[in-house]
Amino acid sequence: MKPGKPFAFGKRPNSYFFGLPGNPVSAIVTFMQLVxxxxxxxxxxxxxxxxxxxxxxxxxxxxxxxxxxDFQRAIATIDNNGVYTVSALPYQGSGVLTSMSKANCFIILPADCAGVAKGAQVDIEMFK
Structure with missing residues (x-):
């Protein structure tokens, strides 16, 4: 997944541990998607x-x-017809924390996807 590596998971006799990436956005995305x-x-x-x-x-x-x-940070809105539209934020680097503070969702692009055109239908995951 992108952003989100490296990631570690382990089990001890009485506990589990999760090792998150060092970049702030990578750590948040990994926490939300895996932890x-x-x-x-x-x-x-x-x-x-x-x-x-x-x-x-x-x-x-x-x-x-x-x-x-790929989990692109984005802003989703509902148009006058009740249809969700989504705009990816311009700076998607794993160290760009402002993209998380402005976003209200992720655009989820599958591993085999080679990008999407304007007007394409995509899956989004709204933040709680």
């Missing part, structure tokens, strides 16, 4: 289905190289 679901599972909340995933239409083209699932 939170693991903690929910370990605390027996896995049976509670909570989804924040929706479909949205992109307002701009998004560049991406195939290879890793």
């Amino acid at each position: 939170c679901p693991a903690l929910n599972y370990l605390s027996a909340q896995a049976k509670i289905k909570k989804t924040n995933k929706l479909s949205a239409i992109t307002t701009t083209a998004i560049k991406k190289r195939p290879g890793r699932t």
Whole structure:
């Protein structure tokens, strides 16, 4: 996943540990995508289905190289017809913390995706 490496997970006799990346955005994305679901599972909340995933239409083209699932920070809005539209924030570097503070969702681009055109339908994950 991008951003989000390196990541470590381990189990000790009475505990688990999660090692997060050093870049701030990588650490946040990894925590949200891997650690939170693991903690929910370990605390027996896995049976509670909570989804924040929706479909949205992109307002701009998004560049991406195939290879890793990409979590682009973005701003989603609802238009007058009740359709979600989404705009990726311009600076997606893993050290750019302002992109997390301005975003209200992730655009989730699958590993095999080679970018999307303006007006394409994408999956988004709204922040709680």
